[in-house]
Amino acid sequence: MNYKEISDLLKKKLKLYKIFIQGIEKNIEITAIGNIFQNKKTIIKQQLIYQPLMPYFEKKIIHAVKIKTYSILEWKKNLNKFTHYK
Numbered sequence: 451m452n453y454k455e456i457s458d459l460l461k462k463k464l465k466l467y468k469i470f471i472q473g474i475e476k477n478i479e480i481t482a483i484g485n486i487f488q489n490k491k492t493i494i495k496q497q498l499i500y501q502p503l504m505p506y507f508e509k510k511i512i513h514a515v516k517i518k519t520y521s522i523l524e525w526k527k528n529l530n531k532f533t534h535y536k
Contacts, residue, residue: 453471453472453473453478456471456478456480456503456506456512457469457471459502459503460480460482460499460502460503463502464482464484464486464498464499464502465484465485465486466482466483466484466486467483467484467485467522467525468482468483468484468525469481469482469483475513476510476511476512476513476514477513477514477515477516478512478514478515478516479515479516479517479518480499480515480516480517480518481518481519481520482499482517482518482519482520483519483520483521483522483525484519484521484522485521485522486498487519487520487521487524488521488522488523489521495517495519496517496519498519499515499517499519500515503515
């Protein structure tokens, strides 16, 4: 699977500040950072990520996604907790 393609798609569609994608085969974990997530409920944040990825699910390129989202402010305030993303 081409994680760069997925990363570029989400970054462009959602105007993300940063995105990290990792995974094994068809199961991926996405950490997305952008102001689009500020003051949004968790379900809305997940829908924002899932919507552009639907073609990947339909073609069975992606099977499962674990999603973590942060506003830029949340990310910067807690950056010391996210050392594995540096």
